[in-house]
Amino acid sequence: MSKPAILTADDDPMVSAAITRDLRQRYGADYRVIGATSGQEALDVLDRLALREQPVALIVTDQRMPGMSGIELLERARPQAAGAKQLLLTAYADTEAAIRAINDVGPDHYLLKPWDPPQERLYPVVDDLLDDWRHANPDLRSQVRVVGVRWSEEAHLTKHFLVRNHVPYRWIDVEQDEEGERLRAAAKAGPADLPLVLLPDGPTLKAPSSTELATALGLRTRAEQPLYDLCIVGGGPAGLASAVYAASEG
Structure with a gap:
């Protein structure tokens, strides 16, 4: 199974780089940390992750x-990452507006900026959120999906x-399944x-x-040796019987 993702969003490139760096240092071994510098870029990332069926554990914005x-990003992200934990970063001056928005939308936690030192202010919060996410998602297995x-x-x-x-694959019907659409x-x-x-x-x-x-699945599509003792063309009953007899004779 691929690593679950932690997605960050901040329009300030320096702040975006800082939060991504701090999270990667602590959680990079177990999670894929991805940074975005706008809400729309973050939604585009979620689209790509959904197509790869890569789980999203946490969104920090x-x-x-x-x-x-x-708050709008977190609300719009829910269809693509329904089980992801949500952490809102806010400046002190925006605290009242953030609290009102939290009451309406309901992210899991909010944190005042700056979060330094992360060992005291950031990591304990994220640890708790990721623990909750892991308990709710104990066995995520990726497989081929056909839509x-x-x-x-x-x-x-x-x-x-x-x-x-x-x-192995999972079939998803676009006409009968909302996930397919x-x-x-x-x-x-x-x-x-x-x-x-x-x-x-x-x-x-x-x-x-x-x-x-x-080719995408890594299956062989062409001969890999310059010379073969036997070549069987066709996979019907006669071809399969010929292959079995040839293998039994060495």
């Missing part, structure tokens, strides 16, 4: 940002290819791009051919 406040339309011939061929190659929108995929094949920590494949899918 500044409250006062141009274009999108921290498409149930009666699509292309989707059927893709699923059949995965089954024949013993690749959400993932389709995150991938900016139209009808001609379906099915989508979403690989853990890999690319988003749009209506892939069998060769493209095999």
